[in-house]
Amino acid sequence: MGSLLFTIILEPALQERIFYRFVALNHVSRWVLKALKTTAKKVLGVDYHETSKDGVITLEPVYCLGNCACSPSVMMNDKVIGRVTPEKIDNIIKAVKQS
Amino acid sequence: MTYKIYIPIDSTALSLGANDVFYAITAEAKKRKIDLTVIRNGSRGLFWLEPLVEVETKSGRVAFGPVTTNDIEKLFDQEFYLGKEGALFLGLTDDLHWLKNQERLTFARVGITDPLDINDYEKHAGFNGLRKAIELEPQLIVNEVTDSGLRGRGGAAFPTGIKWQTVLNTPSKTKYIVCNADEGDSGTFSDRMIMENDPFVLIEGMIIAGMAVGAEYGYIYLRSEYPDAQEVLNKAINIAKEKGFLGNNILSSGYNFDLEVTRAAGAYICGEETSLLESLEGKRGMVRYKPPLPAIEGLYGKPTAVNNVITLATVPIIMDKGASFYADFGMGRSKGTLPIQLAGNLKQTGLIEKAFGISLRELLYDFGGGSFTGNPIKAVQVGGPLGAFLPDGQFDTPLDYEKFSEINAVVGHGGIVAFDDTTDMAKMARYSFEFCAIESCGKCTPCRIGSTRGMEVIDKIKGGIDQDKNEKLLRDLGETMVNGSLCAMGGMTPFPVISALNFFPKDFGLEKKKV
Numbered sequence: 373m374g375s376l377l378f379t380i381i382l383e384p385a386l387q388e389r390i391f392y393r394f395v396a397l398n399h400v401s402r403w404v405l406k407a408l409k410t411t412a413k414k415v416l417g418v419d420y421h422e423t424s425k426d427g428v429i430t431l432e433p434v435y436c437l438g439n440c441a442c443s444p445s446v447m448m449n450d451k452v453i454g455r456v457t458p459e460k461i462d463n464i465i466k467a468v469k470q471s
Numbered sequence: 472m473t474y475k476i477y478i479p480i481d482s483t484a485l486s487l488g489a490n491d492v493f494y495a496i497t498a499e500a501k502k503r504k505i506d507l508t509v510i511r512n513g514s515r516g517l518f519w520l521e522p523l524v525e526v527e528t529k530s531g532r533v534a535f536g537p538v539t540t541n542d543i544e545k546l547f548d549q550e551f552y553l554g555k556e557g558a559l560f561l562g563l564t565d566d567l568h569w570l571k572n573q574e575r576l577t578f579a580r581v582g583i584t585d586p587l588d589i590n591d592y593e594k595h596a597g598f599n600g601l602r603k604a605i606e607l608e609p610q611l612i613v614n615e616v617t618d619s620g621l622r623g624r625g626g627a628a629f630p631t632g633i634k635w636q637t638v639l640n641t642p643s644k645t646k647y648i649v650c651n652a653d654e655g656d657s658g659t660f661s662d663r664m665i666m667e668n669d670p671f672v673l674i675e676g677m678i679i680a681g682m683a684v685g686a687e688y689g690y691i692y693l694r695s696e697y698p699d700a701q702e703v704l705n706k707a708i709n710i711a712k713e714k715g716f717l718g719n720n721i722l723s724s725g726y727n728f729d730l731e732v733t734r735a736a737g738a739y740i741c742g743e744e745t746s747l748l749e750s751l752e753g754k755r756g757m758v759r760y761k762p763p764l765p766a767i768e769g770l771y772g773k774p775t776a777v778n779n780v781i782t783l784a785t786v787p788i789i790m791d792k793g794a795s796f797y798a799d800f801g802m803g804r805s806k807g808t809l810p811i812q813l814a815g816n817l818k819q820t821g822l823i824e825k826a827f828g829i830s831l832r833e834l835l836y837d838f839g840g841g842s843f844t845g846n847p848i849k850a851v852q853v854g855g856p857l858g859a860f861l862p863d864g865q866f867d868t869p870l871d872y873e874k875f876s877e878i879n880a881v882v883g884h885g886g887i888v889a890f891d892d893t894t895d896m897a898k899m900a901r902y903s904f905e906f907c908a909i910e911s912c913g914k915c916t917p918c919r920i921g922s923t924r925g926m927e928v929i930d931k932i933k934g935g936i937d938q939d940k941n942e943k944l945l946r947d948l949g950e951t952m953v954n955g956s957l958c959a960m961g962g963m964t965p966f967p968v969i970s971a972l973n974f975f976p977k978d979f980g981l982e983k984k985k986v
């Protein structure tokens with residue numbers, strides 16, 4: 373029964389998760405940070421699709437936020453932040469963790 | 472006495488703190504008992520000066536920027552609300568070099584008006600195109616668009632009039648207008664600016680398209696990364712409905728048209744029109760075989776006009792001012808204007824709308840002010856991640872669909888990204904393949920497999936393994952992908968790769984210069 377459920381519902385859904393970046397199946401955190409990995413990874417210490425140890429922030433990949441004139445940019449939930457630096461990301465993360 | 476000031480609500484301005492500036496200015500004004508009327512306008516497109524605050528004066532709007540929350544007290548001390556000179560003062564906005572040398576047709580209202588004030592929109596020639604279109608037979612609307620020479624601004628540059636004619640000629644009770652707002656190309660943001668800063672012009676363009684081809688329903692397929700645009704569009708659609716511009720019997724014309732926004736789910740390939748239609752139907756966005764053309768069998772098998780945001784937003788001014796007015800701009804078969812987006816390693820980035828024919832050099836140095844780092848500009852990529860890399864030797868090529876095509880490059884959606892001489896072009900070429908491998912829908916083999924093999928071949932060349940053999944293999948692979956892929960995703964990925972190989976062989980560890 374379990375494997376039938378997997379074949380009919382979960383497997384196609386998991387495939388869509390691979391196809392569509394914004395289809396989320398495993399977001400357990402309140403905050404989702406969308407960024408290109410390199411800088412954000414260092415600050416958060418997690419890889420794509422992973423949630424920080426305290427369960428507050430999940431890191432998701434994103435390519436273009438339509439803010440290329442003020443790159444690099446990140447997106448925290450629905451808010452875009454331009455011209456970020458590692459320090460700025462650090463401050464953003466601290467701010468949401470306190471909220 | 473109340474003073475009128477403008478603080479942008481565009482999401483680039485917001486990403487640089489425009490909302491914080493807005494709150495700080497209103498709080499300071501309250502404290503000093505100064506009566507300010509604050510209008511949240513769109514962005515003028517001078518992004519290195521955002522947040523750009525404007526003050527209305529007798530001689531026109533005066534600009535201050537870039538304003539941060541630390542500048543507010545200083546600005547009030549120098550009575551900026553009177554338009555007085557002082558810190559951050561930039562002079563009359565319209566006289567700024569960046570704006571003065573543009574030809575803004577599609578972007579005529581962007582940054583000037585309050586995006587959601589429909590009266591402000593009408594005061595600035597809004598709905599003039601629609602009112603003229605209502606008086607015309609559908610065939611005459613299509614003729615006007617055909618005569619204007621307007622071509623698809625999404626990137627493929629297909630003549631809009633011919634596409635509309637096909638939809639008009641295909642008999643069907645149900646037809647659709649689909650706006651492609653899945654602006655995924657890196658270095659582009661003009662669609663977002665139109666949707667956030669002048670949403671009614673897109674709505675007007677879609678209504679006219681509906682009248683022209685006989686469609687009564689439209690969808691805006693909006694990329695998931697644009698939540699602000701979604702909010703603005705939904706509000707604008709509701710306002711337009713209340714005012715009788717959408718719904719049944721629009722302005723007592725007998726025409727019906729309604730539309731809705733669908734938010735995408737984050738797949739680059741869904742910007743390809745057939746994959747977009749699959750996605751809009753609720754499926755995985757796999758590319759469809761053509762024929763049948765979407766204009767004949769599109770959304771749910773019905774005739775569908777799929778047009779880019781800028782294409783549709785340009786239709787109102789063509790209907791208002793006439794086809795020949797628009798066609799007088801530009802050169803050769805590239806008629807009219809193109810909203811150009813400058814990004815990357817440049818001092819000044821943002822939006823420029825110019826007639827076709829301007830050279831890259833003018834754009835990079837005259838508008839862009841040279842590289843941000845001060846190093847020489849090594850290359851630019853025009854037209855998104857699938858566009859060719861162009862070296863300094865090609866910077867004098869005029870921006871024109873055919874001239875770019877002659878040098879195996881594309882104008883695409885008009886995004887220009889500059890790279891300085893510290894950039895490793897072989898790494899960029901490898902990244903093009905990596906991007907293709909991640910974003911490929913997987914339906915055709917050249918794109919699905921070729922992208923991964925391409926990365927491996929570049930690694931081998933860089934690693935010094937059988938360089939001559941592998942270089943030949945890379946070129947063969949490029950040719951196979953260009954000629955054998957189902958859509959432009961695999962069909963254009965070799966453009967950046969092969970151009971990087973041709974112009975920057977040293978970065979690949981190849982000594983001899985080849986062209």
